Amino acid sequence: xxxxxxxxxxxxxxxxxxxxxxxxxxxxxxxxxxxxxxxxxxxxxxxxxxxxxxxxxxxxxxxxxxxxxxxxxxxxxxxxxxxxxxxxxxxxxxxxxxxxxxxxxxxxxxxxxxxxxxxxxxxxxxxxxxxxxxxxxxxxxxxxxxxxxxxxxxxxxxxxxxxxxxxxxxxxxxxxxxxxxxxxxxxxxxxxxxxxxxxxxxxxxxxxxxxxxxxxxxxxxxxxxxxxxxxxxxxxxxxxxxxxxxxxxxxxxxxxxxxxxxxxxxxxxxxxxxxxxxxxxxxxxxxxxxxxxxxxxxxxxxxxxxx
Amino acid sequence: xxxxxxxxxxxxxxxxxxxxxxxxxxxxxxxxxxxxxxxxxxxxxxxxxxxxxxxxxxxxxxxxxxxxxxxxxxxxxxxxxxxxxxxxxxxxxxxxxxxxxxxxxxxxxxxxxxxxxxxxxxxxxxxxxxxxxxxxxxxxxxxxxxxxxxxxxxxxxxxxxxxxxxxxxxxxxxxxxxxxxxxxxxxxxxxxxxxxxxxxxxxxxxxxxxxxxxxxxxxxxxxxxxxxxxxxxxxxxxxxxxxxxxxxxxxxxxxxxxxxxxxxxxxxxxxxxxxxxxxxxxxxxxxx
Numbered sequence: 001x002x003x004x005x006x007x008x009x010x011x012x013x014x015x016x017x018x019x020x021x022x023x024x025x026x027x028x029x030x031x032x033x034x035x036x037x038x039x040x041x042x043x044x045x046x047x048x049x050x051x052x053x054x055x056x057x058x059x060x061x062x063x064x065x066x067x068x069x070x071x072x073x074x075x076x077x078x079x080x081x082x083x084x085x086x087x088x089x090x091x092x093x094x095x096x097x098x099x100x101x102x103x104x105x106x107x108x109x110x111x112x113x114x115x116x117x118x119x120x121x122x123x124x125x126x127x128x129x130x131x132x133x134x135x136x137x138x139x140x141x142x143x144x145x146x147x148x149x150x151x152x153x154x155x156x157x158x159x160x161x162x163x164x165x166x167x168x169x170x171x172x173x174x175x176x177x178x179x180x181x182x183x184x185x186x187x188x189x190x191x192x193x194x195x196x197x198x199x200x201x202x203x204x205x206x207x208x209x210x211x212x213x214x215x216x217x218x219x220x221x222x223x224x225x226x227x228x229x230x231x232x233x234x235x236x237x238x239x240x241x242x243x244x245x246x247x248x249x250x251x252x253x254x255x256x257x258x259x260x261x262x263x264x265x266x267x268x269x270x271x272x273x274x275x276x277x278x279x280x281x282x283x284x285x286x287x288x289x290x291x292x293x294x295x296x297x298x299x300x301x302x303x304x305x306x307x
Numbered sequence: 308x309x310x311x312x313x314x315x316x317x318x319x320x321x322x323x324x325x326x327x328x329x330x331x332x333x334x335x336x337x338x339x340x341x342x343x344x345x346x347x348x349x350x351x352x353x354x355x356x357x358x359x360x361x362x363x364x365x366x367x368x369x370x371x372x373x374x375x376x377x378x379x380x381x382x383x384x385x386x387x388x389x390x391x392x393x394x395x396x397x398x399x400x401x402x403x404x405x406x407x408x409x410x411x412x413x414x415x416x417x418x419x420x421x422x423x424x425x426x427x428x429x430x431x432x433x434x435x436x437x438x439x440x441x442x443x444x445x446x447x448x449x450x451x452x453x454x455x456x457x458x459x460x461x462x463x464x465x466x467x468x469x470x471x472x473x474x475x476x477x478x479x480x481x482x483x484x485x486x487x488x489x490x491x492x493x494x495x496x497x498x499x500x501x502x503x504x505x506x507x508x509x510x511x512x513x514x515x516x517x518x519x520x521x522x523x524x525x526x527x528x529x530x531x532x533x534x535x536x537x538x539x540x541x542x543x544x545x546x547x548x549x550x551x552x553x554x555x556x557x558x559x560x561x562x563x564x565x566x567x568x569x570x571x572x573x574x575x576x577x578x579x580x581x582x583x584x585x586x587x588x589x590x591x592x593x594x595x
Binding site for chain 2: 051056060074110111113117119122125129142143217218220225228263264265267269270271272275278280
């Protein structure tokens, strides 16, 4: 895997045109960029709602499911995509059923979540150990790989991604309402519970997509970081959502470029760029607040304000 | 690896004895620490530490040091850091979660750095070893260190158990009575870090959360009195460790980490059934 990357890569020049020409001379890189674009857009859009609804923990659990999903599919000999989507969506349905009777919370739930998560990862390890044919070990499933993405896989990613975005667009307004103020939304006749279950399924599908690029352990970064960064800058839904998609796309493509030229894992680059964006946004925000405190006119919008 | 050699006579092999000895003390430490972790609702700390454990171990390997040096330094350091952050009005969980996601990404960077600096043949398994553990791979010296550190953690937890329990159950009253709540919290998280480093050697950094949470969660469900629960948690952890090791010795295709996790999860699930039976039992009697 690393050898291929080294053989393929020329040297990095700071001229983006030649760099992209060099990368896109390889069909596998073109596929990787296509897949990365689809995944980044879907993950950022779904992740934006996840951050708004404070369901990042659910996203974390679902990403732990992606690993046994992929390794089970490898063991049985079906496409990894089936494993990712099947396991993640099934887990999302289970979560939706468990969550139906309110949120129990407290001491016992956190212990239960920890046990379930560890057991799922252990199952993934079992499948990998049983399979024995995985040359690189489980690392590429856990930390992401961009090599060997076929045109068929890109098509599947695109179809599922379009479906997720279409459903998200259809339920966007009521979902936003239900996320910001569930009680009032329920009072106005919005089916809050149904929306919550539907959103978990969308989250499962988006997690399954993102896991194929960043690896199961680093989905959290691609899903939550762009949204958290965007919500630092603006609290109005539409610009914030757009900004989060753009940040996700930029982090993924920059990550792909970096992973093409330097022999380190894709997941590392994507998380690093996304995390750097969040830190930069925080720093800008802190500077702005400091100058607003000094100056007479404070124009800093309170965060979390619905439009 | 060693699994291939673990035939039916695994019982008499030295690697199995090492695993049994080290595993017992690792499980004791994990059971004791995990119980307080669950009571204090700090299970997420175990999750965070599992990321740091991987990155610490990989950084140490890439830098040419002993894996365990990075493991313990990373985990104890992160435990102290979390204790500091936790006091200063919870930094929101999105930032904490993202920071640890990035740390995990950094770990994958160190992993590649390490494997590409070696000849590639021996380095390939290092990531898997740290992520999922290899308790059957411990040699005599490593076993001795694991036993000593595990025993040290147990003694330390038992020494601070009374005041820590007081501070856990009612922090305000404990502080008013002169219990050094802050120092206890800090010391406890340092112990959690050390315990995470221990558990990583047995079940790996990704699964240590289960070793900390499963016996303790079961004990919290079964026992009402705290000290009974503490003992039960440690006992269950050791029992699950032994069961897992035995299963793995009998069925060599099952990796020990999975067998230990499966035993722990089975016990934890059984407590739910037990609680349901106990809830149903009296109701049936009164109906007759």
